[in-house]
Amino acid sequence: xxxxxxxxxxxxxxxxxxxxxxxxxxxxxxxxxxxxxxxxxxxxxxxxxxxxxxxxxxxxxxxxxxxxxxxxxxxxxxxxxxxxxxxxxxxxxxxxxxxxxxxxxxxxxxxxxxxxxxxxxxxxxxxxxxxxxxxxxxxxxxxxxxxxxxxxxxxxxxxxxxxxxxxxxxxxxxxxxxxxxxxxxxxxxxxxxxxxxxxxxxxxxxxxxxxxxxxxxxxxxxxx
Amino acid sequence: xxxxxxxxxxxxxxxxxxxxxxxxxxxxxxxxxxxxxxxxxxxxxxxxxxxxxxxxxxxxxxxxxxxxxxxxxxxxxxxxxxxxxxxxxxxxxxxxxxxxxxxxxxxxxxxxxxxxxxxxxxxxxxxxxxxxxxxxxxxxxxxxxxxxxxxxxxxxxxxxxxxxxxxxxxxxxxxxxxxxxxxxxxxxxxxxxxxxxxxxxxxxxxxxxxxxxxxxxxxxxxxx
DNA sequence: AGTCAAAATATAATCGATTTTTTACGGCAT
DNA sequence: ATGCCGTAAAAAATCGATTATATTTTGACT
Numbered sequence: 001x002x003x004x005x006x007x008x009x010x011x012x013x014x015x016x017x018x019x020x021x022x023x024x025x026x027x028x029x030x031x032x033x034x035x036x037x038x039x040x041x042x043x044x045x046x047x048x049x050x051x052x053x054x055x056x057x058x059x060x061x062x063x064x065x066x067x068x069x070x071x072x073x074x075x076x077x078x079x080x081x082x083x084x085x086x087x088x089x090x091x092x093x094x095x096x097x098x099x100x101x102x103x104x105x106x107x108x109x110x111x112x113x114x115x116x117x118x119x120x121x122x123x124x125x126x127x128x129x130x131x132x133x134x135x136x137x138x139x140x141x142x143x144x145x146x147x148x149x150x151x152x153x154x155x156x157x158x159x160x161x162x163x164x165x166x167x168x169x170x171x172x173x174x175x176x177x178x179x180x181x182x183x184x185x186x187x188x189x190x191x192x193x194x195x196x197x198x199x200x201x202x203x204x205x206x207x208x209x210x211x212x213x214x215x216x217x218x219x220x221x222x223x224x
Numbered sequence: 225x226x227x228x229x230x231x232x233x234x235x236x237x238x239x240x241x242x243x244x245x246x247x248x249x250x251x252x253x254x255x256x257x258x259x260x261x262x263x264x265x266x267x268x269x270x271x272x273x274x275x276x277x278x279x280x281x282x283x284x285x286x287x288x289x290x291x292x293x294x295x296x297x298x299x300x301x302x303x304x305x306x307x308x309x310x311x312x313x314x315x316x317x318x319x320x321x322x323x324x325x326x327x328x329x330x331x332x333x334x335x336x337x338x339x340x341x342x343x344x345x346x347x348x349x350x351x352x353x354x355x356x357x358x359x360x361x362x363x364x365x366x367x368x369x370x371x372x373x374x375x376x377x378x379x380x381x382x383x384x385x386x387x388x389x390x391x392x393x394x395x396x397x398x399x400x401x402x403x404x405x406x407x408x409x410x411x412x413x414x415x416x417x418x419x420x421x422x423x424x425x426x427x428x429x430x431x432x433x434x435x436x437x438x439x440x441x442x443x444x445x446x447x448x
Numbered sequence: 449a450g451t452c453a454a455a456a457t458a459t460a461a462t463c464g465a466t467t468t469t470t471t472a473c474g475g476c477a478t
Numbered sequence: 479a480t481g482c483c484g485t486a487a488a489a490a491a492t493c494g495a496t497t498a499t500a501t502t503t504t505g506a507c508t
Contacts, residue, residue: 009469011292011491013280037460047493049273052461056237056277060284062378068235069499071460081374088375091319150305151312151386154286155379162375233499235461261490271463276491293469295490450508457502467492478481 013050017057024063024074025161027169035064035072062158063165077166077217085162086211092156093207094200096144097187101196104146109192115142116188123181133168139184143191163214170216176209183209237274241281248287248298249385251393259288259296286382287389301390301441309386310435316380317431318424320368321411325420328370333416339366340412347405357392363408367415387438394440400433407433 020040023029041051059066065073100108119139122132137160144156183206190199244264247253265275283290289297324332343363346356361384368380407430414423 009292013491014292047491048461049276049492052273053277053280053491056280057284060281068233068238069460084373084375088373095315149308149312151308151383159375237461271461272491273462277461293490452507453505455502455504457500459501460497460499462497463495465493465495467490469488469490471486471488473486474484476481476483478479 011050012046013053013057016044016046016051017054019044020054020058021061021063021161024058025164025168027165029074031074031165032076033074035074037071062162075165077169079215079218082163082166082211082214082217085159085166086207086214089156089159089163090204090207092152092159093140093144094203096147096149096152096156097191097203098196098200099147099149099152100144101191101194101199103148104191108142108146111145112142112188112191115139116184119184120181133164143187163210166214166217167210170214173213173216176213180206180209180213235274236270237277237281240268240270240275241278243268244278244282245285245287245385248282249388249392251389253298255298255389256300257298259298261295286386299389301393303439303442306387306390306435306438306441309383309390310431310438313380313383313387314428314431316376316383317364317368318427320371320373320376320380321415321427322420322424323371323373323376324368325415325418325423327372328415332366332370335366335369336412336415339363340408343408344405357388367411387434390438390441391434394438397437397440400437404430404433404437 029035035055037048037051037055041048044051055064055072056066058064059072063075065075067073104112115135115138119132119135122128122135125132140160141153141157144153147153183202187199187202187206190202253259259279261272261275261279265272268275279288279296280290282288283296287299289299291297328336339359339362343356343359346352346359349356364384365377365381368377371377407426411423411426411430414426
């Protein structure tokens with residue numbers, strides 16, 4: 001799989017980083033799995049150095065676990081951790097959304113409408129998952145973009161990535177999906193109406209429902 | 225400077241990481257400075273691979289900036305960013321403190337008292353800065369430790385590191401320092417009294433004052 | 449059979465050298 | 479003088495091979 005040829009100003013290391021991040025998010029690696037470095041080396045046809053650098057970055061970011069002298073592992077999926085991630089998302093994205101509503105300008109309103117529209121179009125093509133994921137992430141980023149805090153945005157991004165490891169693994173839930181899709185539009189409406197309180201409440205509910213979908217990644221309740 | 229010999233289970237990469245992190249926090253590198261990799265290589269007597277891996281991790285963590293094909297740079301100090309960091313510290317540490325007060329058990333109370341006591345002793349030995357920094361960090365970590373969210377703790381740690389880049393560079397402010405030292409004790413008292421609201425308010429004030437001290441890292445107001 | 453230790457194997461970490469890209473410099477035309 | 483192009487030097491990124499550590503296997507002994 002000679003996937004990393006003819007790049008533009010990018011470094012091998014950064015290309016592998018992006019690729020691996022995407023694959024980790026999409027559950028292409030078994031949770032808890034040990035990373036076989038030389039296998040990846042073959043698979044992407046790169047040297048050890050850029051590969052290891054990418055793995056180091058992913059570990060610092062939290063998408064891998066690094067143990068001295070024992071290489072890298074994919075973090076296990078853990079109910080408590082998912083709950084933690086969801087709870088933090090509610091706190092931080094709620095905070096960011098309120099601030100965005102206070103500070104966002106007319107240009108933001110336009111971009112928000114555009115992002116929501118693109119996402120809505122994608123909602124109707126369930127076959128193009130990658131495209132939908134892309135637009136979905138972009139919509140949520142747009143929503144909180146003008147919050148004014150670079151660090152808050154950074155943390156939110158990181159939490160989204162963590163959350164997506166679970167959500168993308170969960171089975172489809174069409175009824176909830178429809179509600180979630182509707183909420184995207186409602187979030188825009190509340191943002192444009194500058195109703196911070198209601199927007200925050202809706203965001204809370206949106207993340208809570210997503211969390212319940214993501215719980216599906218643990219398989220159908222072995223406790224029932 | 226053959227500083228990285230005879231290690232115990234640690235990897236060269238992780239040793240350099242710790243060393244560089246510490247030096248970055250202590251302002252041993254000029255803000256905005258370009259990292260001369262081969263100079264560091266000589267200085268710590270290590271190969272390029274572990275050094276670059278450490279730099280990659282530090283960049284992912286936010287203590288360095290990485291630009292494709294242009295190596296690594298120390299982030300500039302920026303008033304707006306410091307404000308952002310302080311604001312986020314107020315939000316996140318406030319949140320974590322409230323939760324700790326709700327959830328912390330008797331063992332936590334003991335450790336908190338111990339940590340505060342150790343810190344107080346160190347307050348009186350202004351010559352042992354490193355020791356004080358160590359105990360200060362530990363005190364603040366203890367304060368929020370039982371908040372129940374690993375991710376919240378992670379973000380707080382990261383923000384502390386960012387904040388310290390500024391604070392440790394700022395000139396001493398003995399009067400404010402005395403107030404801040406006193407507040408550590410008061411925080412413990414409020415935590416033990418389980419007065420979440422007052423504790424949060426005090427933490428807010430504590431961080432705000434620290435922020436004002438840290439502003440000193442920009443030199444004496446060129447705008448006056 | 450089960451257990452421990454030593455040897456063998458596999459994997460992680462590191463090094464030294466090479467390749468690629470950027471940056472600095474100097475001539476040349478405008 | 480100023481700006482552009484090509485070359486030289488420097489630095490970043492990468493590779494291939496080596497060393498160190500962990501894991502597995504083997505085989506003697508209980």
